[in-house]
Amino acid sequence: MKRMDEGPPHLSRKEALIMEILLERPAAELYGLELVRNSRKRLKRGTVYVTLGRLEDKGFIESREEIQPNMPGMPRRLYKVTGYGQRVYELLQQAREARHLTPAQLAGAI
């Protein structure tokens, strides 16, 4: 669910890391443990799901349950970046890069 009434969109460092991993393959859907593995020890099992939940609340990612009738156990949850999330991530990355530019570079870029 999007929370549009709570100021400009913001991404914490962990949230940005998750978005980065998910955006490496935008069409693919990853589950929590895959994200932990792909993060090269930058994400922990204990925190990744909480961060994913927060991102889902903000509307940056969406999730669905994996349907595999032959697999035992509960269905895994697969996560994917939404269009809104992708746009926000790209804008925030641009803003971050612009912060490191000198005014002259910035004028040139514009």
Added chain:
Amino acid sequence: MKKKEPEGYWLQYNPTHKMSEEALALFWAAVKKTRNKSAHADTVYWCSEKAVQELFPNFVPAKKVDFFAVLQNRLSRSHRLGRRPHIVNPPGSLMQFVAEFFCSRKSYEQVAKPIIADMQHEYFEALVHGRLLKARWIHLRDCCALFLSLGIFKLVQVVWNMWRRVRVL
């Protein structure tokens, strides 16, 4: 009206206790007088009072039913069952119950359920490859991850709610 107690005793041979050969012979004789035809050392037998008095004239039991012996017997039976192929709950069933009971619907759906689902998949993968110890390690590790996550999730929720209230003021 006082309930009439059954006339008999529970007998159990405890191999950790040193019994003289004579006592052991008396015990098995008592067992033979019970209703149980197949005798096993780790089973509790019901022996009639008459048979016990016949075999052990000086025997004065403290309690008529030795509940501890019965419990011990039940535990040893469940332990033996663990080594045979039998139907068990999937790993994480208890975690699921605890999380479902204590957490809100949202934290259960967003945090607890994905952790348990991922754990079960990893656990079954390890079992398929015949790595039982690895499977047990996955179970233990993800139990810790779940409780850590739920603790952190609760803390984050509290801080977030406080922050929202401060912003409103």
